[in-house]
Amino acid sequence: xxxVTQFPSHSVIEKGQTVTLRCDPISGxxxxxxxxxVMGKEIKFLLHFVKESKQDESxxxxxxxxxxxxxxxxxxxxxxxxxxxxxxxxxCASSQxxxxxxxxxHFGNGTRLTVT
Amino acid sequence: AQSVTQxxxxxxxxxxxxxLLRCNYSSSVPPYLFWYVQYPNQGLQLLLKYTSAATLVKGxxxxxxxxKKSETSFHLTKxxxxxxxxxxxxxxxTPAGGTSYGKLTFGQGTILTVHP
Numbered sequence: 001x002x003x004v005t006q007f008p009s010h011s012v013i014e015k016g017q018t019v020t021l022r023c024d025p026i027s028g029x030x031x032x033x034x035x036x037x038v039m040g041k042e043i044k045f046l047l048h049f050v051k052e053s054k055q056d057e058s059x060x061x062x063x064x065x066x067x068x069x070x071x072x073x074x075x076x077x078x079x080x081x082x083x084x085x086x087x088x089x090x091x092c093a094s095s096q097x098x099x100x101x102x103x104x105x106h107f108g109n110g111t112r113l114t115v116t
Numbered sequence: 117a118q119s120v121t122q123x124x125x126x127x128x129x130x131x132x133x134x135x136l137l138r139c140n141y142s143s144s145v146p147p148y149l150f151w152y153v154q155y156p157n158q159g160l161q162l163l164l165k166y167t168s169a170a171t172l173v174k175g176x177x178x179x180x181x182x183x184k185k186s187e188t189s190f191h192l193t194k195x196x197x198x199x200x201x202x203x204x205x206x207x208x209x210t211p212a213g214g215t216s217y218g219k220l221t222f223g224q225g226t227i228l229t230v231h232p
Contacts (some may be wrong), residue, residue, distance in 0.1 A: 004159065033218050042120075043160075043206065043222040056219060091159065095218050105218050107152075107159035 002026065004108035006092050012114045018080040021111045025074070025094030031055075032075050033095075033105065034067060038088040049075060082115045089113070118143045118209050122223035130231050135179075135194040137226050139207030142188065146212040149190040150220065151181055154204045163205075166190060168212055177201070202230045 005024040013019050025032045034046040046065070047057040051072035060067070064083070069075040079086050089112050093105040123138040141147055148167050152160040164175025171183040177200075181192045190207060204227045208220040 031216075031218055042224045043220075045219050045221070048216060048219060056216065093160075093218065103217070104162045104165075105160075105220070107161070109157065109159045 004106050006108035006111050010112045016081045021077045023075045023092030029094035031095045033093045035091040036088050084115050087115045118221045120207050120209050120223035122226050126227045128229040129197045132196050135197045137192040137205050139190045141209045147209045148212050150208040151192050152206045197230045199230050
């Protein structure tokens with residue numbers, strides 16, 4: 001099966017610009033997660049979709065970040081306007097049933113965002 | 117609240133030597149614990165998980181970890197390192213009995229270097 005796909009793999013933008021990251025989960029996975037790793041820090045949870053609904057967005061840093069999952073398939077994460085501290089690697093992950101610990105998270109390769 | 121501490125951001129071993137990567141957790145409720153590995157330019161891959169069954173957990177690629185409640189630890193070991201084990205390793209925790217095992221709290225990661 002195809003894995004979780006993220007693009008772009010790298011993005012370099014200037015402070016104040018807008019960037020949109022995309023994630024295509026594994027087909028059939030209703031659950032989609034966004035995580036972020038800021039340089040030198042731990043990977044942190046941003047939010048969790050179940051199909052098209054936001055189940056938990058407690059990790060979203062501020063209102064400059066907007067996540068969507070229209071139709072319950074792929075998801076986008078938009079940062080507008082980007083700030084220097086938004087630089088990092090953004091990971092997407094999907095799973096079939098997060099209520100079952102036997103259902104593992106499948107991670108994408110991440111998008112490395114650099115804000116200059 | 118939960119937290120994970122990985123002792124040692126960098127660990128270096130010789131090929132064939134024992135690998136020991138340390139992880140200590142803090143959790144107000146019984147946790148489930150995970151080790152993930154990230155190879156260069158790839159996403160995170162699940163190595164193994166503890167879900168309150170056996171305290172000694174075996175994973176892929178010859179890795180294993182032991183859950184020690186008295187020490188709040190979940191250290192990762194491998195008897196004999198291979199060059200292909202060079203990667204970054206992440207310990208993660210989630211509350212047992214939760215509704216979403218996809219919402220993980222990660223440690224800061226340990227980069228393992230294997231010398232010939």
